[in-house]
Amino acid sequence: MTAVIFGANGGIGAALVEALAGRGETVHAFARSEIAAPEGVTAHIGDPFDEEWLASELAGIGEADLVVVASGILTLADGTGPEKTYRALDAEAMTEVLRINTVLPALIAKHALPLLPRKERGVFAAISAKVGSIEDNRLGGWHSYRASKAALNMLVKNFAIELARTHKQAAVVALHPGTVNTGLSEPFQQGLPEGQVRPAPEAAHDLLAVLDKVTPDDSGALLAYDGERLPY
Template sequence: MTDDQQANVNEFSCAAIFGASGGIGRAWTENLANNGVTVWAGSRSGNVPQEGDVRPFAFDLNDEATIEQAASLMQSRPPQLIIAATGVLTLADGTGPERSYRGLRPDIMAQVMALNTIGPAMIAKHMLPLLDRHERGVFAAISARVGSISDNGLGGWHSYRASKAALNMLIKNFAIELRRTHKQAVVAGLHPGTVDSELSKPFQGNLPEGQLTDPAEAAQNLLAVLRGLTPDNSGEVFDFAGKRIPS
């Protein structure tokens, strides 16, 4: 770890994790809390780690008012690191990604966009104003390599791909806007790889050996990536190895 990266570690004295009950969100919360960071840990269920200085809150991606209330709560202890560790691949009723355009349904597309794009956008809307205008601050959202348009050689998974591509555009937009007032801020998308979680479970059967990552390892990898980003990287999407994913 470079001196700059070590300095960035120390700057994260407070973090906010939206989606702290999920596999990687829980791992992020535990990692940060165990390293002395105050963590605002949010979930719909309220099932978040209870260790260190963890401060639970409730929110619903489909209810903007709950996100606004969470941001208001954090004004007493604003985070320098904000992570939207949210997203959906398979819906609660078991509906998975479409393999063909023939399977497209407007109601399913709307649900996927609401959870993967609009929800994180509302988190950004209410949380970005909490970042200090003169200090380093980071906002990150879980994206995916399949959201890259130029890297798409297989097609399929239409709603999921489209929702992540739209999220990536919003990340770029937010970075441009925030740069005008927050010179030290970073807005980034993160591709964690295939993490052993409920999201990936239906698709783990055909994975090559060694491609499935433990949530704790994935969280550690992505924290290392975030700590190495500078304002020059704002608006881009990075994978778990710190490599930029093309738009």
């Protein structure tokens, strides 16, 4: 199997690369900065918003059986975190969250979906979040992050519908990884019940177990790390 992982310098992305390499798969790891890739992994270092670079790098891979977008943002580089109230909304901060969590996966899909096999099984997955579920929202807040993931879920559904016309055995899914011990979740782990925060390698193992079982019937779904289908 040939796997392509975006966000390979993040907690979940790096763990996915490690797990897939450990299974003996052919792995292409995309990251913005240099990474310590396991032996045999091909690293692609660059800015995925540069579509010319992105298209060129993906074209060089040829066909891919699995593509995972594991990049994402919750707290901005300047320390701006998720809003607790609509009064805290800021146009620039909101735009950046949407840019990373929604626009970037869409651009990657634009160039990566054609890599999936036309007549055999192929999977495109993007890391989303349960808090992006409109139906499941009971607490409000975290406006930009929730909105960015809800929009990502809609794009996944759109891509699934379109891809089904040409790739009958392919699936496009959104994944909820749970609360994983990464830099993204670190500022928000205090007070969580013991065992709720899981190590990245464990999360990667669970996500791959779900992806290994994904079928075309799952295409367009938001799937949790335990395989549960979550509401949009």
